[in-house]
Every structure is written in structure tokens, then in C-alpha cells.
Amino acid sequence: MKADLNISNWFEEFHDGLFRFLVKLTGDYHESEDIIQDAYVRASIKLALFDAQRGSVKNWLYKIAVNIYYDRERFRRKEELAVDEYYRELISENTPEKEPDFEYSKEMIEQAVVMLAADKRAMFILSLKTGFRDMAEIFSLAEGTVKSRMFYIRKELCANLRKIHEEEKL
Incomplete structure (x- = not known):
């Protein structure tokens, strides 16, 4: 047939x-x-x-x-494994902000990411999948500028995590 x-x-x-x-x-x-x-x-x-x-x-x-x-x-x-690994690295990297001295959940990290401005959030999420050189090309920025912005985004994420942790303690 x-x-x-x-x-x-x-x-x-x-x-x-x-x-x-x-x-x-x-x-x-x-x-x-x-x-x-x-x-x-x-x-x-x-x-x-x-x-x-x-x-x-x-x-x-x-x-x-x-x-x-x-x-x-x-x-x-x-993607989940990569994101989890990246989050762990993100928090443990040397930033001017002191590393959080509390346990944080994936949900807390997701909340901290959502708190970022849209342009910073886009850059952070893209950084999970691509390197600085590609990000520089995508955002039409110098690679050094991308590295600098990622430094400040990580710093802001740490601050957001602390804020979320403090709110949860209340």
C-alpha cells in the first residue's frame, strides 16, 4: 500500500x-x-x-x-546546569561586594536577575551562552566595555541577592 x-x-x-x-x-x-x-x-x-x-x-x-x-x-x-554553574561562579568571583554569607536558592537568583534593568538583564542572560567577544559584537561595544559592564552587573546581582535575603528574613 x-x-x-x-x-x-x-x-x-x-x-x-x-x-x-x-x-x-x-x-x-x-x-x-x-x-x-x-x-x-x-x-x-x-x-x-x-x-x-x-x-x-x-x-x-x-x-x-x-x-x-x-x-x-x-x-x-x-541550560539549567550551565545557569546553575554560572550562578555559583558569579557569586564566588571576586567583586567589591562581599560574597553573600547566606545560602541562596535558584529562585532568589532568578529574582535578583529580574531586578536588573532590561539592558543589564539582556547582557547577563546572553553571557550565560556566549563569550565576551561575541557579546561585544552583538551589543556593538568594545570587549573591554563588555567586561566592565559584566563586572558591575555581577556587583549589582550580589547586592540584589542581599536585598532579597533581607526581605525574606522579615
Whole structure:
């Protein structure tokens, strides 16, 4: 039996079941929408690789969606580990501010980051993923300027952590 290679037919036939499956898998409606959209895009790009002899269209689409989910989870875990490691380094680096002498949680650090001005927050978040040279290019600044700004951003984050800690003690 020849497989129907029309993506729009696949969408109509498999969308509801695949979407319900993804909502159960992710626990998130919006992420499921993103995954299903990515799955159909990837399927249309890789259509030439589909082999009806090896399995059904439905199973192929589900496999694509599950692989996208796994990719996102791997990325999320790597990102969380990188952020956690960066936060630990951030607090332990030598800054004019004394290192906090209290235990801080990831939530406290996230609050401290949110307290930064938008431009500082953008620079800090980008620093989690890229080096000073790339940041300088992105922000159209000299590399030394980026390093200087990151120094003051770290200092401000330490101050924000102290402020949050004091508020929690009240």
C-alpha cells in the first residue's frame, strides 16, 4: 500500500491524537503546540527520507515529535546546569561586594536577575551562552566595555541577592 505523502492530509488525520499525546508528555499546552508545529515542519523537510516499508506515517510523525521533545529536554537540562554553574561562579568571583554569607536558592537568583534593568538583564542572560567577544559584537561595544559592564552587573546581582535575603528574613 502506497503512503499518502501529502502533509496537509497528515495534519488533518493525526493532529488531534498527536497533540493530546504531546500535552500528556510535556504537561504544557503551549510547548505541545510548538513541538507539533516543529514536527510538521521537520516532516515536510525530511519527506524524502520517509520509507513506507519501514513503518507508518503516523509512527514516523510521532517519532519526530518525541525526538523534538527529547532535544528540547536535553537543551533545557544543559541550560539549567550551565545557569546553575554560572550562578555559583558569579557569586564566588571576586567583586567589591562581599560574597553573600547566606545560602541562596535558584529562585532568589532568578529574582535578583529580574531586578536588573532590561539592558543589564539582556547582557547577563546572553553571557550565560556566549563569550565576551561575541557579546561585544552583538551589543556593538568594545570587549573591554563588555567586561566592565559584566563586572558591575555581577556587583549589582550580589547586592540584589542581599536585598532579597533581607526581605525574606522579615
